[in-house]
Amino acid sequence: xxxxxxxxxxxxxxxxxxxxxxxxxxxxxxxxxxxxxxxxxxxxxxxxxxxxxxxxxxxxxxxxxxxxxxxxxxxxxxxxxxxxxxxxxxxxxxxxxxxxxxxxxxxxxxxxxxxxxxxxxxxxxxxxxxxxxxxxxxxxxxxxxxxxxxxxxxx
Numbered sequence: 001x002x003x004x005x006x007x008x009x010x011x012x013x014x015x016x017x018x019x020x021x022x023x024x025x026x027x028x029x030x031x032x033x034x035x036x037x038x039x040x041x042x043x044x045x046x047x048x049x050x051x052x053x054x055x056x057x058x059x060x061x062x063x064x065x066x067x068x069x070x071x072x073x074x075x076x077x078x079x080x081x082x083x084x085x086x087x088x089x090x091x092x093x094x095x096x097x098x099x100x101x102x103x104x105x106x107x108x109x110x111x112x113x114x115x116x117x118x119x120x121x122x123x124x125x126x127x128x129x130x131x132x133x134x135x136x137x138x139x140x141x142x143x144x145x146x147x148x149x150x151x152x153x154x155x
Contacts, residue, residue, distance in 0.1 A: 004094065005088070005094065009064070012098055013064070014146075015045075015142070015146075016045035018057050018060050027054075030054060032049070032050055037133050043060025043061075044064040068098055071098035074105065075097045092147040104129070127145065
């Protein structure tokens, strides 16, 4: 059974961060907040309801691993070619799927390029997914660049 690549965990943690909002919580727990794309989120980028109870960083990591496992499953369902590719390629697309959802991967030109094994074109497609709330988000530009590097390097 294929496990979530460590690079996918690193990417998600680096670009999501653990947001302990509000800062005055004495237990440094994460509270729901609205992400730049306009969704209620908690911990390491988990979508939630606005009234979700605060969580610790350990709970946030557990949620992240659950969410990445779902993203891995969807990634392999839609891009089976990645099961036999180097872990870096799989990690890049698992992070993409975690960030944007399986539906976006399923209907994308990115998926077609991946399944063709056209890594250069797929990296170019990744760089197109930088919009949140109708505008280019610098964090997504950096995230897609990191994913594209992993995809092209394949390591």
